[in-house]
Each structure stands twice: as structure tokens, then as C-alpha cells.
Amino acid sequence: MPETQNIEYKSSWHDDYLKWICGFANAQGGRIYIGKDDKANVVGVKDYKRLMDDLPNRIKNNLGITAEANLLAESDKYYIEIIVQPYTVPISLRGRYYYRSGSVMQELTGASLNEFLLKRSGLTWDEVIEPRATFDDIDEAAFSLYLQMAKEKGRMPDITGLTTEQIFDKLRISENRQLKRAAIILFGKDPGRFYPSTFVKIGRFGKDDTDLRYQEAEEGNLIHLHRNVLEQLNRKFLIRPVEFEGMYRYDNYEYPMPALREMILNALIHRNYMGAHTQIRVYDDKISIWNDGRLPEGINLAALKHPHSSKPRNPIIADVCFKGGLIDAWGRGTIKIIETSKEAGLPEPELIERDGGFFVTLFKYKFSGEQLIKLGLNQRQVKAVLYVKEKGKITNAEYQEINKISRRTATSELTELVENFNILKKLGTAGSSVMYKLE
DSSP, rough: OBBBBBEESSSSSSGGGGHHHHHHHHOOOOOOOOOOTTOBOOOOOTTHHHHHHHHHHHHHHHHHOOEEEEEEEEEEEEEEEEEEEEOOSSOOOOOOOOOOOEOOOOOOOHHHHHHHHHHHTOGGGGGGGGOOOOOOGBBBHHHHHHHHHHHHHHHHHOOOTHHHHHHHHHHHEEEEEEBBBHHHHHHOOGGTSSTTTTTEEEEEEEETTOOEEEEEEEEEEEHHHHHHHHHHIIIIIIIOOOEEEEEEEEEEESSOOOOOOOHHHHHHHHHHSSOEEEEEEEEEEEEEEEEEOOTTTTTTTTGGGGGGOOOSSHHHHHHHHHHSOOOSSSHHHHHHHHHHHTTTTTOOOOOEETTTEEEEEEEETOOOOOHHHTTTTTTTHHHHHHHHHHOOOOOOHHHHHHOOOOOHHHHHHHHHIIIISOOOOESSSGGOOOEEEOO
């Protein structure tokens, strides 16, 4: 059995492995086997008698918890099984906190540690009282706009005759006239005064991430910010081809607006507000948005492509946004991004975890070089498809010419593009009349 979320193998004991026990206790529990190699083969432990006496005490003295230690044998070789139960209170080792994620043990620091400790105390970041803030810090225009949106959706409880303070209590963004962090993020005049990384930075890049052409930053409360970011993208960063039908002008968009809007809202609602600012990168052929904060436990990347249970990092912010009609349903944001992209004839968006956060990328073209490589095309086939995109068609002879290969190889690779990848279609029956166009 390979190492997993709950299993770790060590050929011998070292006190540094107390970190793994700490990580298991803070996560879902687990088992450490001392005397097994990485492939789960028993290699044995020579000092097993001493370890059986020492390990329970070392664990208790260093971590303040108890763990079960069992002596097992296989082929006359002894090994030790340490069973660690999950704990609902945070467990530390010499003042440091560790957490088991997948098959990796990681030390929790900074924003990750803060989020972990809050979770263990039964709180989320957005429901903590912000003692520095008062109702004078609330943007009345943003709140009025929100009430108008909520009224149109009909999702708000009855607030007839209630004051602003009473409505805040009803939305659970204040308590005893004290504002919670959620209130500042949603409706604050200047959220950045309390939490410096609340802004969104937008950059226009050329051929790669080192080629930054220009950039802008947008800041403010969530109610205004999601609109301002979208307007900034449309005004300065995205091309809007114009078409005319008779006397009427039509503005088209490079990417479906519902997908872009959902990407922005997802990033603002579910981000870690104690981490780095949200970043949007615009390229010639794609746009990506990154927000700090990994996916919640129990939800992986595959689950995001299907209806899934919602475990928002900031549940109060998410609930207020739902009542205001900014989001339609919890757990469907990524599905909406995928569906609207496909309806627009674009490739499926890319969803990945990277740099401690979550990346969503929309692709402008159905067959970009990056997408074709991911599909498994070789470099010659990629060159040919891009040639067809530019020229409209390609023949066997042209395929041979641009790739400097034989007719036999060209025929084989063109056939793959037609039959295996379903990217090109073959027109004509024989000889020079045969050509290939995009499917």
C-alpha cells in the first residue's frame, strides 16, 4: 500500500518524525509505520523494545497527546505501528503547527496558520469582529445598491422598517453593533485600511510572464469591486471587435461575460483575505485569475467540474452575496464558467492549484498551441493546425514542406489529426485534390 493522506512509512525512527504525528493529529489522523521502506516493504527495527517504551512518552511530552503504538512482525522482522487520532483542538510541536495534506507534511505559518487556528476554534475569518471599525466606515451607496439587488432577487428576509444596524445583524455581519470582517469586505468605504491585500491587480502580458506591457489596480468593497474590475478589463485590457448589421452596431467580446464575471466573483468571495492580493493576467490568447487560498478539504479539482457540496472559505460573505443575487447557488461557480465557455465554442477552462492559491484560465481560441500540446499533438502536428487556422486549409504536400518530412510520415500524422484527435476533416478523394480543414 503506497503512502497516502493517512499512511506514512519510515525505515527507522528519528525525533523529527514527531512532525508527522503532529500533522496527522491536526488533519484526519493516520498511521506511521517504523521499520518499513517507501514501498511498504518490512525492513525491520533493531531497537524496537526501547522504542516501544520510549515512543508513547515522547509523543505525550512533546505534543501533549496520546497515540497507540503496536509491535508487529513479518518474516521474523519487527516493525512498529503508531496510530494517531484526529484532534479537534490545534496540536503544536515546540510552538510550531504541522498539517498533513495529501501525502505531504507541511508547516502552517502566516495566513494558513491563522485560518487553521480560527477553524479549530469554530470560527471562519469573515465572522470575526473587527474592533477597529464602526458604522462610519460603511459605504452607504454600496449598501443601498446591494439592497436594491437583493430586492430584485427576493432572497432577503423581511427587512421592512429596519435600520441599517438591524439589517446588518440580520445578515450576520455585525453583532451588538460591532462590525464583523465580512461587513468591511462587502460594504467598507476603504477595506484596504483594515486588510491591505484586498485589491485586485490586472496585468497585460506579451509572449510570457516576463513580458509585462502595462498594469492597473482596482480596490474597494466587494459590491463595487467586482463591477469595477470587469469594466476595467473591458475598457483597457480586452479587445471588443465591432460588427455592423444594417445600421446597428454590435460589440462582441473575446470571452463570454458570464464566465468572466463568475471568475471575478469566485476569486473575491472565496479568497484568503490575509494572503496576497488577487491577480488577473491577460495574454494574447488567454486570461487567468489567481486568488490566494487552496481548495477546501474534501473538494478536489475533478469535483469542480460537476455539482458539488459547497464549503466556502468565507461563508458569511458567500451568503450575503447569494442573497444579493451576485451568485446563484453555492457549489456551481466553476460549473458555470465551464458551461458558458463551451457554449461560446471555447476550450474547457483550466482549473489548477498553484502557488498556494487557485488559478482559473479561459482560452480565447479553440486550438491554441498550448491547448494542442495538452491534447497530445506532436510539434509538427501543432504547426500544421496553426497553419490551417491561418491559411484555412493544408494539403499533404504543404504538410511535408513546412515540417521537412516524407510523404509517408505526413500522411500518417494527418490521419491522426482526422481520426484520433478529430481536429481536422479530410476533403476530396485522391491526389492533389485532397485537402484538410478544421473540423
